[in-house]
Amino acid sequence: MGYTLNFAAVWRSFDLLLEGLALSLGLAFAAILAGCLIGLVTAFGLVSKNLFLSKSAGLYVTVIRNTPILVLVLFSYFALPQLGVRLGKIESFVLTLAIYSGAYLAEVFRGGLLSVPPGQREAGLAIGLTEMQIRTSIILPLMLRNVLPSLSSTMISLFKDTSLAAAIAVPELTFEARKINVETFRVIETWIVASCLYVATCSVLAALMRAVERRLTVPR
């Protein structure tokens, strides 16, 4: 096994990896932001008494959650253009990850909505608030606090899913690492460095989420 570790070639291309990481973060940020909106609306649909809303929301969640994300990514990039929807690589991936994360976040938010006691809504109604005011002032803030821990792990998962964009040649971290691997033949070194970048980024994300959690904790 005459393999000697030599990181020099990887360090020479390190700025490429960082650019890749920056794009990964950008993809994740855009997709999760859109996914949160989709997830929130879908969650209210899931718990709605309106059968049409709850069924359609349920169908969306079921279909998306039971399809591998790689399949979704390939479908939107290769199949959608055949149907007349032509998107760039990045747009196509962000859209796919947004729809994918929407389904997961919808389940997270649904759990959060159900964890708010019905008495909270009734107390809001009793002082004359409208359903919309109750949602924004009471239900959402309480739900958000309840879901923060699982929201954090879902977001980290979704960030790591950006590596699948490599499959359609989006130049994010995994794609750049593969390129460096092919050009330098430093297989082990390249993937060690790429992995470390993922781990470090996820740790920072987790720490940020914990800080938000602490900030929002209500004294008791």
Add this chain to the structure above:
Amino acid sequence: MTQTLLEIRDLHKRYGTVEVLKGVDCTMAQGEVISIIGSSGSGKTTMLRCINMLEEFQGGSIRIDGQEIGYETVGGVRKRKKENEIARQRAMTGMAFQQFNLFPHMTAAKNIMLGLMKVRGMGRDEARSVAEKWLDRVGLLSRIDHYPGQLSGGQQQRVAIARAIAMNPKLMLFDEVTSALDPELVNEVLQVIKGLAEDGMSMLLVTHEMRFAYEVSTRVIFMNQGRIGEEGNPKDMFVKPQTERLAEFLKSSSFN
């Protein structure tokens, strides 16, 4: 002649096929304090919750200050009023709940200010000073910036009552407000309610505190199986009940 505040006519309420209110009639004048007593399942809480539309009802009518609550009849068809209209009507009454239902992510002040700002349209400073006034009134001004989780049950319930009263309702509804409290905390809450009664606040109380109902009420309603079983002034009701059901109920409750 005192003015009629609340008028309930032939109120019917069903959950599916189970009829829990089987035609309740009740008229209440401004300034009256009415206690509603009865065994569990007799419909007393349901009746209270119909008055502010926390429960739908299928028949009869409820009027507050002459306004028909919750439903309107258009061309012979009974329809639920629009959500905004119902919200406006709900603000005519205030309600205190068995489980307090304070908003746990807001301080005592913010709990009170929310409705003042969103429903009554007050500015932050005005709402804060109203909150201060009512928290002082229930003896909790020093807890104004505490969160519900930092307060005892009795204190939480007093804040919840202040939150309802601060909205300046025409009628206060109390739904077993002491039932979830440790015995030693019951009295502080009852004292607050008594003070409000002395100020002339119109109140409907669903309660299991018979001694308190006896002391504070101008009238007592005994609910039995979805109907009003007996009503009258507390002295007559508690001392010489007319129906056997009420006599039995009083015997089994702690009043003596």
